[in-house]
Amino acid sequence: MSFLSIRKLSVRIKGAQTRLLRSVSLDVAAGEVRGLVGESGAGKSMIGKAILGILPGAVEVVEGQIWLDGVDLLALPPAQRRTRIGASCALIPQDPLTALNPSRRIGGQMTDRLVDILGWPRERANARAVELLAEVQILDPGRVLRAYPHELSGGMRQRILIASAFAAEPKLIVADEPTTALDVTVQREILRLIAGMQARHGTALLFVTHDLGVVSKVCQSLTVLYGGLVVEDAPMRNFFANPQHPYSRALLAATPKYTDPSIDLTPVPEGVIRHTQAQVDAADGAWRHG
Amino acid sequence: MPQTGHGGMADLYTIENLSLSLPDMTRKPVLGAAPRIEILKGLSFGIPQGDVLGIVGGSGSGKSTLGRALVRLLEPTGGSIDFDGHDITHLPEAALRPLRRRFQMIFQDPMSSLNPRHRIGQIIAGPLALHGVADVRARSLEALDLVGLPRSFASRYPHELSGGQRQRIGIARAIALRPEFILADEIVSGLDVSSQAQVLTLLADLVRDLGLTLAFISHDLSVIRRLCSRVLVLHQGVIVENAATAALFANPQASYTQALLDAIPLPDPDQVWQ
Numbered sequence: 001m002s003f004l005s006i007r008k009l010s011v012r013i014k015g016a017q018t019r020l021l022r023s024v025s026l027d028v029a030a031g032e033v034r035g036l037v038g039e040s041g042a043g044k045s046m047i048g049k050a051i052l053g054i055l056p057g058a059v060e061v062v063e064g065q066i067w068l069d070g071v072d073l074l075a076l077p078p079a080q081r082r083t084r085i086g087a088s089c090a091l092i093p094q095d096p097l098t099a100l101n102p103s104r105r106i107g108g109q110m111t112d113r114l115v116d117i118l119g120w121p122r123e124r125a126n127a128r129a130v131e132l133l134a135e136v137q138i139l140d141p142g143r144v145l146r147a148y149p150h151e152l153s154g155g156m157r158q159r160i161l162i163a164s165a166f167a168a169e170p171k172l173i174v175a176d177e178p179t180t181a182l183d184v185t186v187q188r189e190i191l192r193l194i195a196g197m198q199a200r201h202g203t204a205l206l207f208v209t210h211d212l213g214v215v216s217k218v219c220q221s222l223t224v225l226y227g228g229l230v231v232e233d234a235p236m237r238n239f240f241a242n243p244q245h246p247y248s249r250a251l252l253a254a255t256p257k258y259t260d261p262s263i264d265l266t267p268v269p270e271g272v273i274r275h276t277q278a279q280v281d282a283a284d285g286a287w288r289h290g
Numbered sequence: 291m292p293q294t295g296h297g298g299m300a301d302l303y304t305i306e307n308l309s310l311s312l313p314d315m316t317r318k319p320v321l322g323a324a325p326r327i328e329i330l331k332g333l334s335f336g337i338p339q340g341d342v343l344g345i346v347g348g349s350g351s352g353k354s355t356l357g358r359a360l361v362r363l364l365e366p367t368g369g370s371i372d373f374d375g376h377d378i379t380h381l382p383e384a385a386l387r388p389l390r391r392r393f394q395m396i397f398q399d400p401m402s403s404l405n406p407r408h409r410i411g412q413i414i415a416g417p418l419a420l421h422g423v424a425d426v427r428a429r430s431l432e433a434l435d436l437v438g439l440p441r442s443f444a445s446r447y448p449h450e451l452s453g454g455q456r457q458r459i460g461i462a463r464a465i466a467l468r469p470e471f472i473l474a475d476e477i478v479s480g481l482d483v484s485s486q487a488q489v490l491t492l493l494a495d496l497v498r499d500l501g502l503t504l505a506f507i508s509h510d511l512s513v514i515r516r517l518c519s520r521v522l523v524l525h526q527g528v529i530v531e532n533a534a535t536a537a538l539f540a541n542p543q544a545s546y547t548q549a550l551l552d553a554i555p556l557p558d559p560d561q562v563w564q
Contacts, residue, residue, distance in 0.1 A: 039482040040453055154349060183348045183509040184553040188563070191555070210482040213555035217563055240559050254483040255557045256512030258539060267488040 002027035002067075003204050004051065004172055009064030010287070011050060019062060020046055022229040022283050028172065033198060033205040035215035035236070037251070038225035039268075044208045046228070048174040051206070053085050069171065086117050090165040092175040092194070096157035100149040107145035110164050118168055132163035136193055155186040159193065166197055172204045179214065191218055212255045216240055224248050227280040247276045301336035302471055302503045303360065307369035308333045310352075310359055329355045331527040332369065337471075342497055342504045344518030344535070346511060346550065352527040353507045357473045360505060361395050362386055374470070391421045394464040398476040400456035404448040410434075411444030414463045421467060433466035436500075437492060454485030458492065465496060475507045490516055511550055515539060523547045 008023045021043050028034045036044045049055045051066055053073070066073045069088060073081050093099040101109055110132070111125035120128075126145075133141035136159040149157055158178060165173050175194065179187040195218050198205050207219055215222050215236065222239055224232040224247065232245040243249045250268040311326040318324030329352045337343050347353045358364040359371065362378055370379045376389060394417075397403035404413055414430040423429060431441050437458040448456055457477055464472050474493070478486040494517055497504050508514055514521055514535070521538045523531040523546065530544040542548045555563060 039484055184511075184550060184555075185348050188553040188555070211555070212483070212557040216557050216559045216561070217555045237559050240557065251483065252557060254487045256483070256486075256510065256516060257556055257558075258512040258515045258551065258554060259556060267491065268484040 003030040003032075003069055004028040004206070005065075005067040006047070006051070007065045007067065009047070009050060009066065010062040011046060011055065011059050012062055013058055014060045018284070019287075020059065020228050021050070022227070022280065023064070023287060024225075024228070024230055026223045026230065026233060028204045028206055030171065030204055031198075031202045032221065033195075033207055033219045035219035035222035036206055036208045036225065037210065037212065037215060037222055039210060039251075042225040043228035044210075044225055045176055047225075048091070048176050048206060048208055051085075051172075052089055052091055052174060053081055086113075087168070088171045090168070090170040090173050092161055092165045092173060092178045094177040095181055096154060096161050097149065099161055100157060102149050104148070105145065106147055106149065106152075106160055110145070110160065110167065113164070114167055128167060129163070132167055133160070135166075135197065136160070136163045138163075154182060155190065158182065158186075158190050162190070162194060162197065166201060166203070169201065170203060172206065173198070174206045174208065176208045177210070180209075180211075187214075194218065212240075212252060224251065226276045229280050229283055231276060231279070245276075246272045300339050302339045302341075302374055303337040304372040305336065305360075305369070306334050306372075308356075308359065308366055308371060309368035310355055310364060310366045329527050330359070330366075333524075333527075333529050334369075335522060335529065335532055337503060337505060339470075340501060340503055341520060342506060342518045344514035344521040345505060345507045345524065346509060346514055346521060347524035348509060348550070350526075351524040353509075353524050354475055356524065357395075357475050357505060357507050360471075361390075361393050361473050363395070391417070391467045392469050393471040393473070394467055394469040396457075396460045396464045396472060396474045396477050399480060400453065400460045401448065404456060404459060406448055408447075409444065410446050410448070410451075410459055413448070413459060414444075414466050417463060417467055423467070429466055430462075433462040436465060436496065437462045452485070453481050454488055457481060457485075457489050461489075461492065461496070465500065465502075468500070469502070471503045471505070473505045473507070476509070477506075478513060479508065479510065486513070493517065511539075511554060523550070 004027065006024055006026050008025055009021055010019045010023055011021045012019045024047060036047060038044050061074060068084065071084065073084065076084065107129060110129045114120040114125040114128060115122055129145060130141045133144055138144050138159055179190050182190060191214065209215060219236050221235050223230055226247050232248045243252055250272045253266050254268060308330055309332050310330040311328045313324035314327045315324050345353045345356060355364060359366050366379055370377060373389065373393065378386065378389065411430055414433050415426045418426045418429055431444065434441050434443055439455065439458055478489050481489060490513065496502060506518055518535050521533060521535050522529055523544060525546045530546045531538065538547065542551060
């Protein structure tokens with residue numbers, strides 16, 4: 001049994017006819033790293049938000065189940081749902097600057113959740129913060145804990161958010177494009193760090209990204225989304241050796257590869273988009289009549 | 291000064307020993323001047339007419355500062371910038387104004403560089419009206435044609451467009467003035483791969499069709515390889531490599547260039563990625 005099992009999850013803007021997620025099913029086993037790939041607007045982040053119970057107010061779940069460690073989150077009353085999610089899941093957000101409160105020191109922001117939600121004593125939470133900062137290779141934890149976010153570099157802020165995500169030993173972390181805002185050398189450090197921590201802590205990771213290069217470095221499996229519909233779900237190596245869906249192949253062709261000068265980046269061709277959109281429409285038709 | 295506008299191999303830009311420092315306000319004493327941070331430390335290079343120059347480097351390498359100095363959004367503290375025979379290094383704004391229509395800029399984030407309360411037509415028309423161009427409306431619609439967007443977009447607002455479409459509007463606004471030089475600062479880094487490929491193809495077509503000279507700032511060497519004929523690698527405010535694109539990728543000279551190349555995650559599970 002997978003640690004996370006999403007079954008036929010559909011969400012839509014309240015009252016709207018069209019769905020943003022179209023009967024999405026996917027699994028993440030304990031300790032597995034799964035990539036969630038697609039273009040902007042494909043619904044990747046929406047899945048992460050649905051798992052963490054932070055869908056925007058205007059979005060509602062139409063149907064489906066989100067099984068977390070054998071319990072369907074969507075069947076729980078809201079308070080119980082929040083407790084369960086809080087105890088076993090965490091988020092590494094995309095933009096470390098907006099995710100941190102600019103007017104508060106780092107220390108408090110890292111320990112809030114441990115003290116307020118999990119009820120740890122303040123000293124234990126502080127000690128844990130120091131330990132985690134060392135684990136993300138921050139050399140002077142004391143100074144960093146007293147610093148304000150603007151005093152730290154982008155890579156440093158992202159390390160702090162990674163440390164915070166692992167603080168309460170979650171079983172599942174949703175990483176929402178955690179390196180998109182960073183340059184390549186810092187990106188590599190951060191990805192290695194996430195992969196290393198994930199392996200040491202045995203945490204399952206749902207890695208949202210649009211970069212197939214990143215997927216090939218950190219994920220064991222991936223799900224490709226188009227228009228809120230899952231078009232491919234494959235083990236990572238199988239995917240790169242032999243992508244099944246035409247949309248997956250087009251996405252791979254659009255991914256830059258500096259080692260291959262003959263490659264001419266091609267946008268996803270019209271024909272592939274028509275074909276994939278037809279599948280989306282067919283799924284909608286079947287859903288309305290089923 | 292007479293212009294050297296005979297096309298061919300002449301340099302549109304000549305940069306000599308360019309340096310730029312900014313006051314570090316976080317370390318400013320209560321009384322007295324703030325200490326200055328050296329951002330660009332004596333750069334010399336040329337940009338030939340019709341060339342596409344890639345400027346690459348990590349965060350804080352000074353690539354955006356260099357770009358902003360080229361289009362004189364920042365004033366250098368030393369050295370000189372010569373644009374087509376005009377020394378623009380310290381030219382005051384009034385004297386720069388007539389030159390500005392000849393060098394334009396496309397910004398990184400189309401969401402914050404397009405006024406959300408203006409319609410697309412108005413946004414593209416802005417610089418045209420400012421420079422007193424005749425037929426503003428016709429020229430704006432033409433610019434939409436050039437970036438492959440329907441003319442009906444003129445009446446839409448930025449939030450109604452996708453990221454890739456918004457970046458096309460940024461391009462349309464820059465080319466509407468028919469500039470000779472465009473600075474593009476990280477214009478595809480916020481886009482997903484398919485939109486990125488579309489915008490790069492469009493930019494390559496425009497450079498060819500309009501005879502533009504382009505400086506393209508990016509931290510992504512894969513994108514640079516696709517578009518640029520020369521590459522300038524910046525590291526901590528110094529040029530560590532200035533080479534033809536093919537030569538740079540075949541045989542990078544600077545260890546920093548090699549480090550940048552090694553850090554790129556290729557879509558290939560077998561890549562050795564330390």
